[in-house]
Amino acid sequence: MNNFRHKKINTKNGSLKTPFFMPDATRGFVKFLNNEDIRKTGIVPMVVNTYHLFLQPTMEIIKKAGGVHKFMNYHKPLLSDSGGYQVFSLIHKNPKMGKITDEEVIFRSPASGEKHIITPEKSIQIQFDLGVDMMVCFDDPPPNNYSKEKISKAVERTIRWAKRCLIEYNKQIKKRKLTDKNRPLIFAVVQGGEHVDLRKRCADGLIEVGEEVGRDWDGYGFGARHVDEKGVFLEEILRATASFIPEKSLRFALGVGTPEDIVRCYPMGWDMFDCVIPTREGRHGRLFIRNKQSEFPISNFQFPNKSKKISKSKNKNSFYKIITIRNSKFKKDFAPVDKNCDCELCQNHTRAYLNHLFRSGDPLGMRLASIHNLRFYAKLMKELREM
Ligand SMILES: [Zn+2]
Numbered sequence: 001m002n003n004f005r006h007k008k009i010n011t012k013n014g015s016l017k018t019p020f021f022m023p024d025a026t027r028g029f030v031k032f033l034n035n036e037d038i039r040k041t042g043i044v045p046m047v048v049n050t051y052h053l054f055l056q057p058t059m060e061i062i063k064k065a066g067g068v069h070k071f072m073n074y075h076k077p078l079l080s081d082s083g084g085y086q087v088f089s090l091i092h093k094n095p096k097m098g099k100i101t102d103e104e105v106i107f108r109s110p111a112s113g114e115k116h117i118i119t120p121e122k123s124i125q126i127q128f129d130l131g132v133d134m135m136v137c138f139d140d141p142p143p144n145n146y147s148k149e150k151i152s153k154a155v156e157r158t159i160r161w162a163k164r165c166l167i168e169y170n171k172q173i174k175k176r177k178l179t180d181k182n183r184p185l186i187f188a189v190v191q192g193g194e195h196v197d198l199r200k201r202c203a204d205g206l207i208e209v210g211e212e213v214g215r216d217w218d219g220y221g222f223g224a225r226h227v228d229e230k231g232v233f234l235e236e237i238l239r240a241t242a243s244f245i246p247e248k249s250l251r252f253a254l255g256v257g258t259p260e261d262i263v264r265c266y267p268m269g270w271d272m273f274d275c276v277i278p279t280r281e282g283r284h285g286r287l288f289i290r291n292k293q294s295e296f297p298i299s300n301f302q303f304p305n306k307s308k309k310i311s312k313s314k315n316k317n318s319f320y321k322i323i324t325i326r327n328s329k330f331k332k333d334f335a336p337v338d339k340n341c342d343c344e345l346c347q348n349h350t351r352a353y354l355n356h357l358f359r360s361g362d363p364l365g366m367r368l369a370s371i372h373n374l375r376f377y378a379k380l381m382k383e384l385r386e387m
Contacts, residue, residue, distance in 0.1 A: 051083025
């Protein structure tokens, strides 16, 4: 069985095989982990966030360091998110924090109150200054519960801004004398909320932009949340959106997700994933354990109807379970978290010891749990790549 997508992409910091998962090193680090910890989990690419790095430590410092790879001393592929989602959420939540026009977005830094202006062009310039290997267009991401009319307007703005981003991208390539071998890959973002027709309109509009500007997008992302307000996985929308993206382009499911959501998206044709779940859950003492009794081929995988709350995932058919290590039942449990896992935690420590670390509030517990969960994700992706 091999009708799954397996692509190889080359970046100036190494090649990657799809499907792959990127943890979020939002501010240039994964909380509690250093580069060696990341390397040992088997994770390679990571996501940094333009908005957060722009505000702190600021671009002045990153440029002085020689780019984000040198600043982090991480010389593997990095993708920067455009920061659009963060800026728009800030203003959607509190309109006093800024103003959105067709030309630009003006916003105030939540920390300092300082006023900043961001445009599609500026977002692309910042991402070139970061020196990342993959960058994402500055788009208009409306919440899924907005009216269809409002989402349609966001789709049209996303297309107009994508054109400005791609024109600026071409300018920067020329100015910086980059070639096809060392240029960053560029991704457009398909918006459209929970409306298949709007997703189609957005994808078609973005493809046209590529034709007009004379450069194909390297990939397309899935914009906005992949679950609805009740947490139900938007199966039809994700499947349709993937089908609207040209076969040869990379498909990036932004913010996806739980292990089962990744396993659901991959056969639809999604290649790349990023999410805070493995590390955030790890910091809260929730650990992923692969259920060896229920191996998937994907075709046999039983999808639950609803994307269950991560901490309450008790689906017996699932290929994994989650344990909450703080529970008193682990106080005297001297087995490893997962006897089949080769991570630093499982090779060296017991559940009882990790329970003690979490109950004592020591950061070592959060570090070890994050390492274990990233190892779980790295192994899951390897399994999918080998299918
Ligand atoms: Zn482990």
